[in-house]
Amino acid sequence: MSITTFQKMSNSSIYFKKLNAKVGEPPRKRKCKSVPHLLPVVLPSSPPSIKTRLGNEFFHQESSLLANALLGKVLVRQINDEEHICGRIVETEAYLGMVDKAAHSSCKRSVRTEPMFMKPGTVYVFSIYGMYHCFNISSGGDGTAVLLRAIEPLSGLERMQQIRSESQKKSCHRLPTHQLCNGPSKLCLSFGITKELNKVDLADPSSIIWIED
Numbered sequence: 001m002s003i004t005t006f007q008k009m010s011n012s013s014i015y016f017k018k019l020n021a022k023v024g025e026p027p028r029k030r031k032c033k034s035v036p037h038l039l040p041v042v043l044p045s046s047p048p049s050i051k052t053r054l055g056n057e058f059f060h061q062e063s064s065l066l067a068n069a070l071l072g073k074v075l076v077r078q079i080n081d082e083e084h085i086c087g088r089i090v091e092t093e094a095y096l097g098m099v100d101k102a103a104h105s106s107c108k109r110s111v112r113t114e115p116m117f118m119k120p121g122t123v124y125v126f127s128i129y130g131m132y133h134c135f136n137i138s139s140g141g142d143g144t145a146v147l148l149r150a151i152e153p154l155s156g157l158e159r160m161q162q163i164r165s166e167s168q169k170k171s172c173h174r175l176p177t178h179q180l181c182n183g184p185s186k187l188c189l190s191f192g193i194t195k196e197l198n199k200v201d202l203a204d205p206s207s208i209i210w211i212e213d
Helices: 063-070 157-168 184-191
Strands: 004-008 014-018 074-080 083-095 123-128 132-138 145-155 209-212
Touching (some): 063 145, 132 184, 145 184
Antiparallel strands (some): 004 014, 083 145, 123 132
């Protein structure tokens, strides 16, 4: 049976993961406390469809609840009118706002952290090391958000390989499937996520990136 686990991180953020996540290799070795009262996430049995795009109401919950609710959901990125890539979310991390020392919003509201204070479901993309990106989703509560840590690729694998090759200016076609999205920056590379998507509303029907049930 699928079990969701969480771990309280040292600075306050909370890490969530599905123990039976299948991303091409055994789950990473990490001590997680099992939470038996949390219901298992029911994974979609059919290919994702734009008809199941999650609306505003889904994101209107505190970050820890949203982080858990996102497990098993599908991130979809539109490439063009006839093509999209998608993957199942298997790891998340909740940031609890200004009381959370690990959150970017802990110090103060700024131009950089503005998406964390916008309506729930707003994309917050930030860069690390000057070359990689991380994808976050604002949640209910000022300055709170959820970081997507890992995704299980479902469709568009060849396109993901191509996007990574182009962004890194080297061939990534032989990259094992489980290494495409098994980290915050890796999933951004494979999905072509950059700061151009910052402040995008995931519930907006016209957005090129969204979450499906």
